[in-house]
Amino acid sequence: MAHAHTLGAERFQFADLRTLLAKASPRRSGDELAGLAAANARERVAAQLALADLPLKAFLNEAVVPYEHDEVTRLIVDTHDATAFAPIAHLTVGGLRDALLADAVDPAQIAPGLTPEMAAAVTKLCRVQDLLLIARRCEVVTQFRGTLGLRGHLATRLQPNHPTDDEAGIAASLLDGLLMGAGDAVIGINPATDNLPQVMRLVRMLDAVIAHHEIPTQSCVLTHVTTTLEAINRGAPVDLVFQSIAGTEGANRGFGVSLALLAEAQQAALALSRGGRQVMYFETGQGSALSSGAHHGCDQQTLECRAYAVARRFEPLLVNSVVGFIGPEYLFDGKQILRAGLEDHCAAKLLGLPMGVDVCFTNHAEADVDDIDSLLTLLCTAGCNYIMGVPGSDDIMLGYQSTSFHDALAMRRLMGLRPAPEFEAWLQRMGVFEPGGAPRLADALPERFAALLAQA
Structure with a gap:
């Protein structure tokens, strides 16, 4: 179905929904690389105005990726909840944005009725402050050994990666993170290889640490899902199954x-x-589908939202966008990374996902630590479920810049946020945090961990 909008004496035409969504996207290098972006600011504004007037029902009648050729599209269409959609079925995209900002609809109740393309469309119309306000209304709580996503809480993934999977190096980073109050979302290692014996050794190492110290958290070795399946078949104590996913x-x-x-x-x-x-x-x-040549002429933010439909199908404990990791070919600079990170978080929360963000950039991007601080602070005001905790913020195995253990402490202090409740109680019991009151590191090294260091 074609769409159009007139600005002054100039009329802009958009051939179909896929084109309209792409032209309405805020500027980013990946869409320009794919030849999908608006030619100029006037065309972008015209597309956004046309999108604002588009009825939400239109998204149920036109797929951006053909139903016959794509199982993600079939998942979206076949699992759409018409009952949850009914309270907003009369709205346009702009009307839904306004209703969310006015607290006129409950995000939790309508989440099953939203398609990813609807969520993408709403966020394309939002200013930064709108993305924060809408996301902040969405509380998505999950549980494994602890409770994640509660209002007023900020969790961290403790990421003790090592370029050779050396156990001593991993243990040092792990201890560093725990002593900084990190690890309540997950203790997650990116292994240097997908070698099955190596993966199983890491899984058992993390399981032993968690069990010995009675830490109310969960572990994950971020290997390919087939490797994790084989590890489970061989008796490995796997807590969480990890996989990178995309929108087609x-x-x-x-x-x-x-x-x-x-x-x-x-x-x-x-x-x-x-x-x-x-x-x-x-x-x-954002950009994963384009990088694999499987984007079907869709913009990268819409396809990112379609990846959330895949995640939603499997009731995950954790989901996060690795927002600046794919590189400047897709998000060129700090401004594009910031906008994309806030869009990802907001859209995922609207779809009912327990969203965190790896606030990061690669070393060849036009971004620096100030850009990361800005995005991190905005995400924490918006209620982001968790962030990464990397030693010194520099992941020496993956070769990119992320957030550090200190960053999580700073955000908790700045905004009065707390770790997951079970984990905070453990930190106080172990002497990592002072008992009671606001979360604060104890002055002295906890006895149990001091003993470990003495043995090293």
Whole structure:
């Protein structure tokens, strides 16, 4: 279906919904690389005005990726909740944005009725402050050994990566993070290789640490889902199954996964009964479908939102966008990274996902630590579920800049945020945090961990 809007004496035409969404996107290098972006600011504004007037029902009648050729589209269409959609069925995209900002609709109640393309469309019309206000209204709580996503709380993924998977190096980073109050979302290692024996060794190492110190958290080795499945089959104590996902069948094929494979992995993890029912951990990122040549002429933010439909299908404990990791070809500078990170967080929360963000950039991007601080601070005002905790903010294995253990402490102090309640109680019990009151590191080194250091 064609769309159009007139600005002054100039009329702008958009051939279909896919084109309209792409032209309405705020500027980013990935869409320009794909030849999808608006030619200039006037065309972008015209597309946004046309999109604002588009009825939400139009998204149920036109797929941006053909239903017949894409299992993600089939998932979106076949699982759409008409009952949850009914209270907003009369609205336009602009009307939904206004209703969300006016607190006229409950995000939790309408989430199953929103398609990813609707969520993408709303965020394209939002200013930064709108993205913060809407996301802040969306509380998405998950549980495994602890409770994540509660209002007033900020969790961290403790990320003790090592370029050779050296156990002593991982243990040092792990201890550093725990002594800084990090690790309540997950202790998650990106292994240097997908070698099965190596992965199983890391899984068992993390399980032993968590069990010995009775830490109310969960572990994950971020290997390919097929490696995790084989590890489960061989008796590894797997808490969470990790996988990178994207918004089209072809892009997921590039990751070596399908919906059926993810379902198999979910069932295998559930059968272990190691925690709650939320056993999946997904990472996403704008530009992944374009980088694999599977974007179907769609803009990268819309496809990012479609990845959230895949995540939503499997009731994950954790989802995060690795917002600046794919590189400046897709998000060129700090401004584009900031906008994308806020869009990702807001859209995912609207769709009912427990969203965190890896606030990061690669070393060849036009970004620096001030850009990261800005995005981090804005995300924390918007109620982001969790962030990364990387030693010194510099991941020496993956070669990119993220957030540090100190950054989480700073955000908690600045905004009065707390760790997950079970984890905070453990930190106080272990002597890492002072008892009672606002979260604060104890002055003295905790006795248990001082003893560990003495043995090193």
